[in-house]
Amino acid sequence: MYLLRRLGRAGLLDVVLAGVLFATLCMISYEVLPPSEVEIFTYIVWSASFIYGYVLLVMGFDYNRVKYSFSLTFLSVIVALYEIIVLLICATGLLRVLAVGLAPYLGLVFLGALREWFRYLKTRRELVKEVTVSYTRRIKSTLHQLDKTMWFFLIFGFTYLVVFMLIPILLVLFHSFTPPTGGYWWTNFYSVLRTPSYVNLNPIYSRPLEILELPGGGCIIILRGVNYGPVLNSIIIAAIVTSIATLLGVFVAFILARYRFPGHSLLRVLAIIPLFNTPFINAYVIRLLWGEHGPVSAILRSLTGCSLSIDSLVGVIVAQIFSFYPIVYLNAYTAFINVDPSTEEQAENLGAKGFRLFRTVTLPLALPGIAAGSTLVFVFSLEDLGAPIVFNEPNLMSYRIYSGLLTAHGVISPEIAALGILMLILALIAFLAIRNYVSMRSYAMISRGGRWNPRIRRLGLLGQLLVYFLIFPLVVFTALPQIGVILMSLGVLKPYIGESGLELSIPQDLFVYFRRALTDPMIYRYFANTLIYAGVSTLIAVFLATCVAYSVSRFKVKSVTSILDSLSVAPLAIPGLVFAVGYYILFAGLAELLPIEIGSRISPASPAFEAWLIFIIAFSVRRLPYVVRSVFAGFQQIHENLEEAALNLGASRFKVIFGVILPLIVGYILSGALIGFIYMATEVSTSVTFGGIRDDQAPITYYMRMYYSGGAGGGPLIVAAMGTLLILLQLIVVVVIVYVFKQRYAFIGV
């Protein structure tokens, strides 16, 4: 009856009702049925709930409503991730009830998209019939675009990416299906998803917060977090970090993009500081700052009499929020600047103001940009190694993969490969969903060509108070790790051994640690290694990016270019550790195939392993998207007519590209090269995993990982000096890009 009544009018209310209905059914089954039957019954309810989404569609729910609404699409991405995770880890109880409740919505979106796709295919087939071009002509038409240069570009681009990206990933995939003795092909995934050592839904020791009474009076609050096993921990942390970093980033970006106040420029500079990447030492400083003797603890002590100490999972969360929120900030800032002010003015003209204006017009228009930033944070948080190592938290996917690599003697445990694949899947889902979503909604940029003055307002008294007493301290606080690194490198800030205390004093010789970092022949080698690897990789990446970007922007066979395009941005969504595992398997496999004298040099298990090879390949592939984006922007800047004019006058494609086009976009290429270079110089995942095999060939980040917390003389202070040098390098690059090449330095979007 109800169904009939709502026929043709189904709306969101019906989706919610269906969700509640199915969830209740699930709940009741827990109470009524014997445990053995609950499992199977809930699965049936779950499937029914999912399929009910199609009923809703048939009842007239308009799929386009989801497709074109920003919040609904966003919701569906999150729901999809949630459902997949619950299904994978086979969670029961309330987690499953919630999943069942959300299933009608997911069913609606998924089946709706599927239906639309089928309809599209059908109409396409019908249309194609009208126009028939002979195949020979089609092939000739394609070949016409392929002169020697184009052939080379396409083949080189594809080969490099397939051999050094696709094949390693596929090897990890195959390896993850290798059964352990007595197991099945899915055994590895089963143990990664269902055994308590990876997924533990009922943690025995679950005290996120602990208050210890100190013998001498006073107390100490220790924040640790609950350990649900590495897989869930990683997902939960990534979710928390992404949400908080997004809120923080959007908030700061909005204030900076829309308001002017004294100190505005200073705040803008401060807000970018956390972007300067100083592996390990950065998290180390955060640990000190939030440690028992740090400033946060001191403030809390003066208020409540208790000190504060953050540790393990909570520590990782704090460190990651600080390191990654500027990614959202920069993306959101650009997005806000790019919102056409006339759309806001129109809304104001119609009577919207204040938060309502922000919620209904500004935010939806800026959301694609913000979503792109958030996704990157999600992926970065999943694959981050620095914070877990510094906070000594092995119960994370990244750390497990890392230790799995360190203990692999020529053979990687298939379980680690399965873990890597899981991480890859999570990152890819988030990335692809958002990429699809963003590409559909780039309306914030619709009239990008026109120069407009973004709407800028002055702040009222309340606003000023907010800025000076909340945002300024906040931003300064997020910049403290980098400032701390610099102070430490100068010897002003000294950690006590044991990582517990801090001391501030001005030493006599400020540059003693720099001198040591630069003159010590041991340390000098790491520097030199990094510069050589990053330099060579940059050259490769720039050439590769030119091939890829040119082919994608000029070769007019959509199926080919879209594959190449996807391959070239994919490294953004592929966790570095998965690359590391892939290269390990690839090179170990190659070593077995080749004769012993060559094999021993490329086998990661052998002491003669030529690690530099892997660093150069890994750097060039992993940082390719940054370079490609810049070069591609250059090619898009150039009207195709400029090229055709030269072709028309008799210049071959090679002469056109190298004689006419590249000189025109040299600024874009150099910016891309510089950005690629600094991200290569600060690369962590492959550096610390393969650095251990041949530490004489290791790059600087490997040294930083080994000595950030003490060890051979000076320890953290020397690492801080390296960090400062890295900051300096990044600062120079930013300045050169912004002031010499006049390009916007923004973090990469999806």
Next chain:
Amino acid sequence: MTKVTLENVSKYYGNIIAVDNASFTVERGEFFTILGPSGCGKTTTLRIIAGFEIPDTGRVYFDDEDVTFLKPYKRNTAMVFQNYALWPHMTVFENIAYGLKIRKKELGLSDEDIKKRVEWALELVKLKGFENRYPLQLSGGQQQRVALARALVTHPRILLLDEPLSNLDAKLRIEMREELRRLQKSLGITTIYVTHDQIEAMSLSDRIAVMNKGKIMQIGTPRELYFNPNNLFVADFLGRSSIYRGEVLRQSGLEVEVKLEDADVIIKGVTPQSNLPRKVAVVIRPEIVKIGSSSDEKDTTVKGVLEFAMFIGEKIEGRLKIGGLKLLVYLPNTLNVQVGDEITVTIPWKNTIILPLGVE
């Protein structure tokens, strides 16, 4: 000098038909224009001739050589783009010399030769002394001339011009039009010109191909097209006209008598087609309509009320209401008329064009 022949050329973009079975021949030294509204496929046709696109059907010949699949850089055509496509990082000299430097060996040119040729080209477009400027330092008209010089300096077999005047202001456009005509005639180079501006097309061309929705509607000299359009699209697109639907009463040879649909008027006219369908269109250009009555009994004389009049300098543009019809007329600027006046006009039968309906 080269003859260009297109034979059944079609080009599709996905399911959109850009060029639909186009065939024509451009004679040696001819100034040939492809005229049509935007999106009619005229630029695509030009790009097929230049070799930037491969036609999906049909062939392209330069003289007797089949160039359908020849790469653009081997065709020795020279194209002037709508946006000029000057390379902003090269000086005027470097821009013009580019095509010569590329073929230096092939043509056996020395640096001195190149310099002389560039000077010759600059003189041709009256830009001597601008060698060392960069394109961004030049005005739109000057950039246009540089683009033209760059195309002409290589002595191309065919000159291809893609709406080269559309970005110039009105006065400069008229000036460049004359200049283009002069250059083309003095060099005698086969030229294919693409434009949507019928005045440009008529004033410049030896022959025009009118294109619509990928199809070539009619090819002919400007006069032929204007006075003897053989389909409604061409009649409507070129010049201004009043067009009425009607029914054929009688046809003898190329003379037709038509009863109009929306008014009780019978009009006599001529047609290019000997066997007209029953439903036809009557095309009357405003400039043929005469005031007063006529002695020729085949002419149609009608009375109408002046519904609208606009003084535009050399004439008065007016609209007469004749029953249910509206007739566009040009009145002499000395005539003292007011809206609401009744005017008697004559429509000469020899200039009234009757065309079949339906074929757009």
